[in-house]
Amino acid sequence: MSDYSYRMTDIVTYDDESAYAIEFEQHENVELPLFKGTIYINTVDYGILNAEFEINPKMISKMKDSFISTSTHGFDTWPVSVKYSVSYRKMNNRYFLNHVRAILYSLQTRRKTLPYTV
Secondary structure: OOOEEEEEEEEEEEOOEEEEEEEEEEOOOOOOOOEEEEEEEEOOOOOEEEEEEEEOOOOHHHHHHHHOOOOOOOEEEEEEEEEEEEEEEEEOOEEEEEEEEEEEEEEEEEOOOOOOOO
16 A cells, blocks of 8 residues: 555646646555655656655654654754755656755744743
8 A cells, every 4th residue: 555645736847847746645544754846757758857745744753753853952942844846857768867955944932941940
């Protein structure tokens, strides 16, 4: 059984190539934080042209320790969103990794401290 559901949403032009836009998202019953996003696949040779995906926003709270090792003193920090983009370029009828990008969005709040009294 697959952990994801897939849906072809469109046929688009990507780098002068016709591509299927396929959305994917983890099934509701999967407890591990997985990805959701869109993958673009060439309609002629089925090569992957691009993938844009993120950690499932509903599950990001389970991944705090994977992205934030320590917070700044006096602050709490947690990830809000982790997004990725991976693109491939076709050269001589073969696909090669072209570009990878990862962006971590986080929030920081000041910890409340109680006044010190003796």
